[in-house]
């Protein structure tokens with residue numbers, strides 16, 4: 155797994171739609187193509203609610219400057235924690251707000267997973283989860299992901315065969331990297347398995363609010379009804395902006411109490427300035443507006459991605475996502491996606507290879523992040539990937 159910058163960012167620093175257009179400019183007689191990133195799991199600047207954020211900051215700083223500018227506690231900004239607790243129907247003591255959900259994940263892994271512990275992951279899964287678990291010395295049990303979520307019967311067989319996981323990491327909605335969603339039946343079955351075999355479900359859910367088709371499903375946290383089998387993480391990175399770095403965990407009071415202690419030792423408190431702004435953003439109704447804007451853009455970007463794939467790479471197989479940022483493309487068996495990545499990069503287009511999200515396999519697959527690119531540029535990007543693909547196919551013939 156190669157090291158990259160923040161999620162999906164590319165070492166070349168491509169910035170998708172936020173870069174000035176270079177198309178049509180000539181330097182030394184060579185036309186420069188605009189770089190287009192299908193690699194970044196981030197919203198483009200045009201769908202970030204900058205004005206509402208500015209108003210929220212002004213109000214937060216005026217109303218309660220002490221809460222914004224003091225250290226605070228490791229629990230997080232009091233008003234934000236209260237808002238999150240209400241949203242999830244839990245006590246404030248069951249919430250810890252962190253610097254992005256990545257920090258929440260790291261605290262949870264640090265608290266709950268030791269060297270040699272078995273952790274179930276979906277295959278494919280978020281590459282940073284794999285990296286974090288590997289760094290902790292955990293033993294990763296990768297269970298295949300299907301279009302309706304993790305293969306729960308394959309997990310049941312592994313459990314029956316003696317696997318004793320400590321934790322199962324599940325991304326239930328519009329999964330990163332596949333864009334698939336866990337069905338209600340599988341959510342219920344996972345809870346049964348967790349009960350039967352005594353493991354914790356880590357429900358990593360940053361995309362939950364971004365459904366633009368189909369019916370919303372209940373979280374496993376809510377289905378668990380307070381039995382403490384589920385610890386839940388989410389984030390404002392995908393609905394507001396990643397630069398704000400605000401995420402959170404919800405779990406049993408005991409586990410969250412331990413994580414708060416860990417957080418105190420780590421950083422005294424998370425960024426109170428950021429959390430004060432987010433608290434105001436949530437309470438004022440700006441969050442719901444932002445979610446609508448982002449969803450509308452994502453739907454258009456998803457549609458553009460699917461249409462371009464069908465037009466330019468008809469042999470590509472994919473499941474149409476009902477929300478979120480990502481789409482997983484399978485090319486025919488034997489396709490050389492590593493070669494395609496290099497050839498596409500020469501044409502100014504980046505994406506992430508399937509192998510980055512798996513311990514093994516994925517050589518003929520890749521992830522498209524359509525979140526940061528306008529529909530016109532998505533079409534152009536897919537056309538360029540298709541031309542690279544045809545060139546490679548021609549060379550192999």
Ligand SMILES: Cc1ncc(COP(=O)(O)O)c(C=O)c1O
Nearest residue numbers: 161254255256280330389391401
């Ligand atoms: C499944 C998953 N978990 C966690 C994160 C981290 O998000 P944050 O920006 O809140 O740290 C991401 C970001 O892409 C993600 O896809």
